[in-house]
Amino acid sequence: MQEAPAATEPIERVQDQVARLESQLEHLRQRHSLLRTTILSNQQTHRRIQHAKLTLPTSPSTPDPLTRASTLLTEQTHLNTTNIYRLCAGATLFTASDPDPHALDAGRILGVRIDVLLNGQISVPYTLLLHRPYPDLTPALRVHKHTVPAAVGLDRLLQRWLPFPRVDVRAGTVKEGRKQDLVGVRWRELRRWMRRGERCG
Template sequence: MEQPALDPQLDEEIANIRKEIAALKTRRSILTSTLLSSSAIQSRITKHITPPTSRKTCRKNSKSHPLLPLLRSQTTHNATNIYRTLTSTTAFKVLDPDPHAVDSGRVLGIRIDIFDRDRFVQPYYVLLNCPWPASQDLRVHRHTVPAFVGLQKLATRWLPVPKEQGQGQGRAEEEAGDADTSTTAPLALQTNVRAQSLPRFVKTLRAELVHHHKRVTAIERLQEELKSTKSSLNQSRQTSESGFSVAAINMLDTTGRELELQFTDGALGRVKVGKKGEIEGAVVRPPNAGDDTSKQGLGKRKADIERRIIGLDGGGRIEGLLERMMA
């Protein structure tokens, strides 16, 4: 039996219809969420479901009203978002199913929520346990924090190991497996161990994560701004007259601490970004400066552009980089 011939035009129409359906579903979800979040709409729906004159007689019918599950779901969603926005960190208790886990499997979990670009990013989790029977001090057991944040350093500072527990560290580290066991230091280094501070640990860790997301977001917006600026200049054909010479902005690492600027004339710049988004330093070399291996050639730099990047007062940030370059 012969298969029907494929019609590319028909396939394209079907694909477009599917895209339109997906877009309409998304719009419907947004509109539903917006309407159900309004206190006025919620009040009207509640009055419609249970009118004052017949509240008792309509109680059974109101439970099966199609709008009621949507209203409850949206109310719960709104409350969750408000909680995550205001608290930003949540502590919870879990039980390790491993029968050989320390402290009878009791684990304290910390959830860190970060709001970035009009949405909540994937939460970060830190699990802590207490491997020392004679102490209530905690140790990092598992976590989902990226390595470049430096959780080990923060744990060493704010969750130091009690010095009297030096003999039991080997077994505890063995139990932790691939966890962040380096938070436990040798007994010889624990002569002046201070008390642990879990609130300071969580607060500092969240601050590091927030700084990271803000840096990356600022760089991404800078790249979007560069693309938009180049497009508008190309349309008006004013690229050469405006003196704008930045061709590309690249992030050299996942932390957003180092940037590479490529210029239209072939010059190359390196920018060092501080933890909070401030620009700490910049080096811009002219085209083919790397080909000249002499001392004079390696020392060639574009000081005027470097000053623009850093800022005349030395307080430049990522956010205003393109504005300073076009000034």
């Protein structure tokens, strides 16, 4: 009866060793990713590769490591530009389509992805989906769906930045008020309100 615990001890030791190895492997992956990003983002790396491409001979019969390096540099530069844009601008526009066959405006959707920096990290992005409910009368946009927290008070902010005109569908008339300005929306202010909402939530 006392031999069973002794038999399980080697298994437990192996499991502990496997867990430690997995932890070390994950640490190495993260370090590899960090070093790769640091090296590829360094301007000195760019200059050295450009110089090597101009001075070193190449052979079409063998793989060219400089071509691979140039590809990695291009990909990293694009990623850095995207990250800087998202951190500074905070909002990315995109188009989408509503699959509902009865959707307004033939299902055309304009989306806004809003990235919020909270405690030094980008949280789950919020999304605004805008559509034109009366495309035959006015090009004005209205929020179709969104994932913005209720604590932000999105309706009040949109009335300020994207006011919707008064539409009389029966008469086919539109009473325009202040113009909508999607480009001029102060996304940074909206992000600040979202950070407050996340802290409250």
